[in-house]
Amino acid sequence: MSKPLKVGLVGTGGISNRHMAAYQEHPDRLQLTAVCDVVESLAQDYAKKTGVDAIYLDYEQMLKEADIDAVDICTGHNLHAPQTIAAAEAGKHVIVEKAMSNTLQDCRNMIAATDKAGVTLMIAQHLRHSPEAIAAKRIIDAGNLGDIHAARTHVIMTGPQKSWMNDAKAGGGVLQTNSVHHIDLLRFFIGDVKRVTGVCKSAQPQMTNGAEDLAAATLEFENGAIGDLFASWTTYLSPVNPSYMILGSKGTIHSTPASTATDNAPVRHFGLAMYGLKEDVPRDQRKENPFEPLDTSDIMLPSSSFFVNEILHFEECIREGKEPVSSGHDNIETMKVLFGIFESARTRRAIDLAEL
Ligand SMILES: NC(=O)c1ccc[n+]([C@@H]2O[C@H](COP(=O)([O-])OP(=O)(O)OC[C@H]3O[C@@H](n4cnc5c(N)ncnc54)[C@H](O)[C@@H]3O)[C@@H](O)[C@H]2O)c1
Structure with a gap:
């Protein structure tokens, strides 16, 4: 030992x-x-x-x-x-x-x-270290979701009011503080992003040095999938929390918005309770709600x-x-997506991440 x-x-x-x-x-x-x-x-x-x-x-x-x-x-x-x-x-x-x-x-x-x-x-x-994320990745890697065509992620919340997170010089803003989790999780599931187009805005007075509290971006993944990202800290009230949807040719995985959580499907931190379309059922025989919680029973994590x-x-x-699963060499690819969105917002053009 x-x-x-x-x-x-x-x-x-x-x-x-x-x-x-x-x-x-x-x-x-x-x-x-x-x-x-x-x-x-x-x-x-x-x-x-x-x-x-x-x-x-x-x-x-x-x-x-x-x-x-x-x-x-x-x-x-x-x-x-x-x-x-x-x-x-x-x-x-x-x-x-x-x-x-x-x-x-x-x-x-x-x-x-x-x-x-x-x-x-x-x-x-930390989101990569949850049973739900591991189960979702296992389904995707086994090809059970088919070809991944698209993914969506959003974070819609009231942001910090008086924090270094409001200041771009300190590394603040909604993308670096919150969306970085969601971009990283999409990369974990789908792979690297090759091109991004984005718009960022600093809408509230507490945001300083240009830190963004609103962002929207389109991500083009290496495998051809299209990603749609939205982030808001300008929210007064929102019915939903951070969430994900991954659309494959054979099924969809989505996370449950906090407002619809049940005892059987508790929403974990950052709303990562994933659901999947379990069977490849013909379109005319599909149930009204074919989604079931992902089976995480055989995923043994220490905590x-x-x-x-x-x-x-x-x-x-x-x-x-x-x-490590998110080593520096891996995570810099997540950071390129973020910096690519900033660069796209600044230059008003699509950014190939290989240029950065
Ligand atoms: N994974 C998550 O869900 C999650 C959630 C919140 C924050 N974070 C991350 O954690 C980090 C810290 O965020 P936080 O919310 O804990 O911030 P915080 O401001 O609450 O804590 C930062 C601490 O660092 C101390 N500090 C500042 N300068 C220092 C220095 N030179 N030497 C030693 N200590 C110093 C401050 O006094 C403070 O106690 C950020 O990277 C943030 O993005 C992650």
Whole structure:
């Protein structure tokens, strides 16, 4: 039995609380040995809850002094590149929250630094670590949905009001903050995108430096499928939450909007309760509602929390020398879709992602 991976977590704000259970519940595989935040009270509170003695207000100092093999980066987007590169230079493995970074060049620099140091880089795309996403992918990969013709995804919600997420300089905006999850999941299901056309708008006064709170885009996938993306933080009230639809020649998979969730089909975080057309029934014999919950009964994941699963996947990849499911090399393709949409909105033309 190998020793647990020793981790230092930086950024003890909102999302770090979702990561906490991985460290509390899996001491055989993960040992949180240091925490860091520029706000001392937040770092102290997190350290108390996780039983950590080593508290840092300075990240570089944590890298230099703490007994750690890896870092878990839970800070805002504009810090992801410098903190990843510094960790790589200190020889530490990195799991970093989405979105990977603010610019494509930053993403490339993160990959180059971690490759050079020979350490693992994983982007925390937690939606890939749910039973529903794995079941949907299995159906698609087995060809049971037929040829994938199209996909739709939307996020329609009231956005943050006073946060770094409202500021483009900090990496804010609805695409980098929310749609990055949904774009990544569509890539997981369908494959890479080759061309995008998009429109972005900054509609509300709290959005600064041009951060978008509305976006619409068309994605052209390598396999010929067409994707339709819509994102709104300008919503006063919405009947639906983030959702997906994947249209194949033999069936459709869709997620249940929150408003229609039932006890049998609970909506998980980000509305990822997938339904599929189970049988290839002739058109005239189809039931009025042929959708049934995807069978996830034989998908064994260590935890019911996809945040815990993603961190355990990171540990497993390091232990076994495997590439993570959303490595830097993989995730940069998700980021190209985002930056392609920004570029298309700016230039008012379709963008081939190979140009970026
Ligand atoms: N996967 C998800 O569902 C999900 C949800 C929310 C946020 N996130 C991601 O998590 C990351 C953080 O978001 P959040 O909502 O937790 O933000 P947050 O603002 O709540 O937390 C960030 C923390 O980083 C600290 N910090 C800032 N600068 C620092 C520095 N130089 N050194 C050390 N600490 C520093 C802040 O004090 C704060 O406590 C972002 O990448 C965000 O997109 C992911």
